[in-house]
Amino acid sequence: MIRLSSFAILFACVCLAGLPIAAAQEDPAVPEGRIETWTGKTVLVFTPHPDDDTFLCGGIMSILAANGNKVIVVIYTNDNKGSLDLDMTRERLARIRRAEEEKACEILGIPKENIIWLGYEDGDLEYANPRVLRGEACRLMKKYQPDAVFTIDPGTTHERWHKTDHRMAAFITKDAFIASEWHLYYPQHLLDEGLKPYHVPLAFYYYTEEPNYTVDITEIAETKVKASAAHVSQFEPSLSKYTPDMADETFEGIRQWALGLMKDGERYVERFRREEWP
Numbered sequence: 001m002i003r004l005s006s007f008a009i010l011f012a013c014v015c016l017a018g019l020p021i022a023a024a025q026e027d028p029a030v031p032e033g034r035i036e037t038w039t040g041k042t043v044l045v046f047t048p049h050p051d052d053d054t055f056l057c058g059g060i061m062s063i064l065a066a067n068g069n070k071v072i073v074v075i076y077t078n079d080n081k082g083s084l085d086l087d088m089t090r091e092r093l094a095r096i097r098r099a100e101e102e103k104a105c106e107i108l109g110i111p112k113e114n115i116i117w118l119g120y121e122d123g124d125l126e127y128a129n130p131r132v133l134r135g136e137a138c139r140l141m142k143k144y145q146p147d148a149v150f151t152i153d154p155g156t157t158h159e160r161w162h163k164t165d166h167r168m169a170a171f172i173t174k175d176a177f178i179a180s181e182w183h184l185y186y187p188q189h190l191l192d193e194g195l196k197p198y199h200v201p202l203a204f205y206y207y208t209e210e211p212n213y214t215v216d217i218t219e220i221a222e223t224k225v226k227a228s229a230a231h232v233s234q235f236e237p238s239l240s241k242y243t244p245d246m247a248d249e250t251f252e253g254i255r256q257w258a259l260g261l262m263k264d265g266e267r268y269v270e271r272f273r274r275e276e277w278p
C-alpha cells in the first residue's frame with residue numbers, strides 16, 4: 001500500500017515498497033533473443049490480482065502483443081475485498097475489478113478472451129487447497145505451452161517475502177513448473193484432456209529484489225500509464241467512495257506516480273529476474 005500525499009493516491013492492492021531502483025547485475029546473455037523482439041510466441045502472465053500484471057508487466061505485455069505474440073493473463077483472485085467504501089459489496093467489487101482489468105488489457109492490446117479468471121476470493125489464496133491450485137496453474141501450462149511465464153518472484157536461495165495472495169501466487173506458480181513436466185503429478189490432465197507434460201523453458205519474475213533483465217518501455221510508457229489508470233477503484237478517491245469517473249487531476253497524479261516507478265535516467269523501464277528453467 002502506497003500513499004502519495006501530493007495527489008492523495010492510495011493503493012488497495014499493490015505493495016511496491018522495496019522495488020529495486022537499479023539493476024543488480026548485467027542482463028544475461030539470451031541466446032534465443034531478447035523477449036522484446038519475439039514474434040509468434042505464447043506468454044502466460046500469472047498475477048494474484050487484476051492490477052499487479054498491469055503495474056509490473058504492462059509495458060512488456062503491450063510490446064509482446066504488438067509484436068504478434070499471444071499474451072494470456074491468468075488471474076488467481078477476483079480482488080473483491082480491497083475497498084474502503086462502506087457501501088461496497090464483494091460481488092459488486094468483483095464486477096468492477098473485472099471490468100477494469102479488461103479495460104487495462106484492452107489498452108495494452110490484449111483481448112478479454114485472453115484473460116483467465118481462476119476466481120479465488122481476495123486475500124484467501126493461502127487458504128485454498130494448494131494441490132488443487134497448483135494443478136490449475138499446471139494445467140494451463142500444459143494447455144498453452146508458453147515460451148515464457150511471467151510471475152511473482154519466489155526468491156532464489158532465500159524466500160522473497162510478499163503479502164498474502166502474492167506469496168501464494170509466487171510459490172504455487174513456480175511449483176507448477178515442476179508439476180507440469182512430470183505427468184504423474186496430475187495424470188488426469190493427460191487421461192481426461194490429452195494434455196501432455198510441458199517444460200516451461202523460461203520465467204520472468206516481477207516484484208523481484210534480484211533483477212537481471214531490463215526492458216526499455218519508453219515508447220509505450222504513456223500506454224502503460226493509461227492502462228494503470230484504468231484500475232480506477234484501486235486509487236483514491238474511488239477507493240474510499242467508488243465512482244467510475246476519474247478527474248484530470250487524479251489521472252495526472254497516477255501518471256506521475258507510474259512514470260516515476262518506470263524512470264531510469266532518460267528512459268522508462270521494467271525490470272525482472274530472468275531465469276531459464278533447465
Ligand SMILES: [Zn+2]
Binds near residue numbers: 013014015048052
Ligand atoms: Zn496484488
